[in-house]
Amino acid sequence: MTDLRTHAAEIAEQFSDHLDVSADEVEERLESLVSEYRVPVDEARRSVVNSYLDEAGIDRDELGGGAGGNEQTLLNDIDEDEQWVDVRAKVVELWEPRSDAIAQVGLLGDESGRMKFVSFTTSELPELEEGTSYALGNVVTDEYQGNFSVKLNRTTSITELDEDIEVGDDSTSVEGALVDIQSGSGLIKRCPEEGCTRVLQNGRCSEHGNVEGEFDLRIKAVLDDGDEVHEVIFNREMTEELTGIELDEAKQMAMDALDTTIVEEEMRGDLVGYYYRVTGPTLGRYVLANEVERLSDPTDAEELLVKARSM
Ligand SMILES: [Zn+2]
Numbered sequence: 001m002t003d004l005r006t007h008a009a010e011i012a013e014q015f016s017d018h019l020d021v022s023a024d025e026v027e028e029r030l031e032s033l034v035s036e037y038r039v040p041v042d043e044a045r046r047s048v049v050n051s052y053l054d055e056a057g058i059d060r061d062e063l064g065g066g067a068g069g070n071e072q073t074l075l076n077d078i079d080e081d082e083q084w085v086d087v088r089a090k091v092v093e094l095w096e097p098r099s100d101a102i103a104q105v106g107l108l109g110d111e112s113g114r115m116k117f118v119s120f121t122t123s124e125l126p127e128l129e130e131g132t133s134y135a136l137g138n139v140v141t142d143e144y145q146g147n148f149s150v151k152l153n154r155t156t157s158i159t160e161l162d163e164d165i166e167v168g169d170d171s172t173s174v175e176g177a178l179v180d181i182q183s184g185s186g187l188i189k190r191c192p193e194e195g196c197t198r199v200l201q202n203g204r205c206s207e208h209g210n211v212e213g214e215f216d217l218r219i220k221a222v223l224d225d226g227d228e229v230h231e232v233i234f235n236r237e238m239t240e241e242l243t244g245i246e247l248d249e250a251k252q253m254a255m256d257a258l259d260t261t262i263v264e265e266e267m268r269g270d271l272v273g274y275y276y277r278v279t280g281p282t283l284g285r286y287v288l289a290n291e292v293e294r295l296s297d298p299t300d301a302e303e304l305l306v307k308a309r310s311m
Pocket residue numbers: 191192193196197198205206207208209
């Protein structure tokens with residue numbers, strides 16, 4: 001969802017009791033002001049809201065702060081983009097925002113699981129505190145590549161709760177044939193900048209440029225259970241357990257071969273075609289492995305690969 005889209009959805013929602021106006025229509029008007037007339041977004045928003053106030057014949061005070069009376073939703077039940085919902089959740093973790101436009105970013109948790117949240121600087125909301133539980137009214141759901149999150153916005157109401165919300169274990173188990181290992185697996189280098197840990201591409205971090213990377217092990221694997229595929233990430237510890245190849249050994253292999261990709265190739269040869277059961281929390285579409293078990297003898301790896309490629 002673009003920034004304009006967020007504004008448009010908010011405005012359409014604010015006027016939903018007064019006018020028959022769609023988010024698309026609002027977005028078009030915002031878009032025209034911003035792109036054609038180079039009006040700053042905030043000003044465009046004010047101007048569009050004012051014109052709708054005129055059209056509806058109401059004062060700004062009569063405008064609700066969005067909706068109110070949204071459906072109270074569990075985080076794990078969120079499966080649609082651009083829905084206005086109320087949630088009760090605890091701030092499980094705060095992360096370092098990567099852009100000035102973002103005031104806060106982190107993880108919310110409730111009894112059903114965890115979900116990323118974002119609040120924007122322009123919304124000027126009070127800061128949420130890690131470990132505190134809140135009732136959050138009027139947040140918007142967002143979807144990016146199958147991963148859901150919620151966005152706090154200027155109409156969001158924040159009420160601190162006395163109760164301590166128990167954050168549920170959203171760990172899941174998947175099993176199936178390991179049909180592929182994705183690029184960026186094996187011996188990798190991560191950005192050493194504080195709080196970054198991005199995987200370097202050709203020695204470059206997309207945020208910090210050329211840096212002296214730190215070696216790490218990781219596997220991004222695809223498990224196929226016959227009906228659907230699951231993407232699984234193994235961190236260093238789990239990769240070592242799964243492959244029996246430790247970080248020092250992997251570095252030595254890469255040094256001997258003058259090529260780091262040899263580690264990924266070696267792991268591919270060891271793993272593809274076997275059945276595994278993997279358990280761990282989910283983050284978006286990924287299962288983050290914290291338990292793994294090999295279930296059976298190898299299947300016909302070639303046949304599986306053909307199948308994997310056809311998906
Ligand atoms: Zn970096």
